[in-house]
Amino acid sequence: MKSKKIIFVVGGVMSGIGKGVAMSIMASLIKNRDYKVGLMKVDPYLNIDAGTMHPIEHGETFVLDDGLECDQDMGNYERFLDQSFNKNDYITSGYIYQSVFNKERALKYDGKCVEAIPHVVNEIQDFFIKSINDSDIDVQFIEIGGTIGDFQNILFYEAIRGMKNKMKFDVFVCAILPFPIPGHLGEMKTKPAQSAVRQLLSFGLTPDFILARAEKELDNKRINKLVNNFGLNKNSIFSVL
Amino acid sequence: MKSKKIIFVVGGVMSGIGKGVAMSIMASLIKNRDYKVGLMKVDPYLNIDAGTMHPIEHGETFVLDDGLECDQDMGNYERFLDQSFNKNDYITSGYIYQSVFNKERALKYDGKCVEAIPHVVNEIQDFFIKSINDSDIDVQFIEIGGTIGDFQNILFYEAIRGMKNKMKFDVFVCAILPFPIPGHLGEMKTKPAQSAVRQLLSFGLTPDFILARAEKELDNKRINKLVNNFGLNKNSIFSVL
């Protein structure tokens, strides 16, 4: 029996660089090879769910089959993959913290001092693991919303590092990074992406794959810069135009 | 009318270096000069209050006049200052987050995306300000539990920086730092304290005062190291044996 794989999809520099679309496409490609895939969205904000978000500012919420109100991204996943998701497939920081607080009030922590590390990190890991164990999926994709370096993302990276340590060869990090070509220069810049990789590194994580978002393919000089500075594998850097 | 002052007391390197005692003594000295003083304790853990903590592991909780179960430190403050405190004088990260979640569920954020920065930081600042405005105190001391650099302390430092920016000359940071003299060396080490100041600096905060905990007085060489590396004032570094 082969073990289940988890692929975390994270994004650097700024939001809106297409994490969701990239993840959906990767999941489709794998699904087409007859693996069962799962998709999960992590929204690191503090709303317990998307039900309290203003539709004009944030777009309509998407309602899952079991009634959970969540981000439109989940709707995109459903349409793209042609499969349904449920409340095991969507979380926010607010939801995770609220779960911890409910346990604390219910005396579930045996009178211990409850801490962000390890208790919130454990709650995150349990949520991730549960989603996989409760299903027959082979490959679970998990998109971490927001941007590498956001305060609200830190505990999710702590959770990922812990999972990588325990499940070494089954957990992967895929970083989606922009390589802008400022109009007045006409030259592709790698510095923003390098800063993002370094921020990820500061949590003890190195990307297993990089999807480079740019208007043209990364040349060898730029690929080698990433390879040499961060010990990445040349074959794990993909230009996504 | 003179403006109210706030003195944040933070500790570096490790816990158990006497933040509470130092703060009580400073408060007493000021009280003896006929100023009204307040004392507040911030416990950065996630328990909503100390009521769920195991008495054997963490000591008896202390119950304030208005019924709040909190850390024994509050009892020490009451005995030391001979005055009573109430639920405006004690908070945990758990309490602050729970307040934010309650507001979010009650639609108090106008459909906005609720974020650690600024929403939790604002909630912390409001708690600090309220405690001062609701009383006739002249000088409010606020002890931030835990250690500079703890993840759970970050948002409190963000709150302090914001308050310093807005109320420049009324907000002070007093850092209590150990200067160990390892037995086999017999030489006082400043590196741990320097690392702690640098961590504080990384949040945009410089200590206005340093209380140096050591077995003997800091000599000029060591004081100058702190002064030169961090732009501190020589007269703001006090050896506390």
Added chain:
Amino acid sequence: MKSKKIIFVVGGVMSGIGKGVAMSIMASLIKNRDYKVGLMKVDPYLNIDAGTMHPIEHGETFVLDDGLECDQDMGNYERFLDQSFNKNDYITSGYIYQSVFNKERALKYDGKCVEAIPHVVNEIQDFFIKSINDSDIDVQFIEIGGTIGDFQNILFYEAIRGMKNKMKFDVFVCAILPFPIPGHLGEMKTKPAQSAVRQLLSFGLTPDFILARAEKELDNKRINKLVNNFGLNKNSIFSVL
């Protein structure tokens, strides 16, 4: 007698965002008001000067009146300001380190252990101060090449913080930051700039001015984000289209 002012010009996120041009324009505006201005370029790389740089890869070097081979930026400054510069107006990390090594070999450090902090930092500050004291300029502009967060820039930020501490009201930091509008989104992103300000903050520095490089003016929502998160002054943020 009014004191001399120093304005450090630093850039965030990536290179090529027009630090040199922006600095030249600011200097011109001030020069037109009959102040004497100076311009200095700091190149944080390790070449001792630009004489060993390949002209095809890096462009022709520019030769100052006193023979120093340096970056073409110095030529731009000369043409823009219509004044000449000399070897007091251009340094590299390599030059600074080499000066420290020469002193060390010549026993100028009295047998002390020579350290990056404070010795290299002091050497940098002495170079900055000398350039101002040796001239009759009123306002000295100093461009720090590279990008906030670069390893090679750290000691220069340490030097700036030290100078701000000592010469509080005469030293300013002007940060030039890009606010990209990714074509497929049409929405201005502040995250890259926010990360850059936070990196600067981590060295204990807050920008006194921000020049926002963008295709259109920053709206109030985005300005307020910067103001609230970092305690900046609303009037110190300028959109530079």
Added chain:
Amino acid sequence: MKSKKIIFVVGGVMSGIGKGVAMSIMASLIKNRDYKVGLMKVDPYLNIDAGTMHPIEHGETFVLDDGLECDQDMGNYERFLDQSFNKNDYITSGYIYQSVFNKERALKYDGKCVEAIPHVVNEIQDFFIKSINDSDIDVQFIEIGGTIGDFQNILFYEAIRGMKNKMKFDVFVCAILPFPIPGHLGEMKTKPAQSAVRQLLSFGLTPDFILARAEKELDNKRINKLVNNFGLNKNSIFSVL
């Protein structure tokens, strides 16, 4: 043919915690099993060698067989291991930078912009590799002087991470960390050691072994804290009284 192993010995929190002695003992134990061992000392300060250091302030320099003036640690290694070392076994940051500058002036970098990363990092790696390749040793120990988190150590950690990436199973990091028991508390503190591991982590490095310097053995509770927070192996944490 078995491959050569490199063990980097680094120290956290403060200097003077016995890195040199610990490394000598480890080397002796391995030498007694008939492996050939090497020892190298890295002094991250900027003096080119120890020849310019004041004997009263820093102790007599130790002179190697080939005339290099270096730290007394090298003498301790010679006496402890009963073998001689040479100038391939001792470096300072100053020496490394000066080598880079000499190459730059001699046009050895093909007109490139010379940068701390990668050029200084490469120079460090070349020095480490050369020392191993030029000898018949099986296990090379390399002590990084100073303390994890020092600015002057950063490029050495960058070098180590790069070597770990390329020579995965032959490069190890051994961290020596103090676990103080403040006299007035009588309770062992893990926070300083945790901060040090987290700083190491921020460079993408996890210790393969920890030598815990303390007055008594670490108990299971404290070992588990390190294991759980950083994904360390329980069997790789050794109490060294």
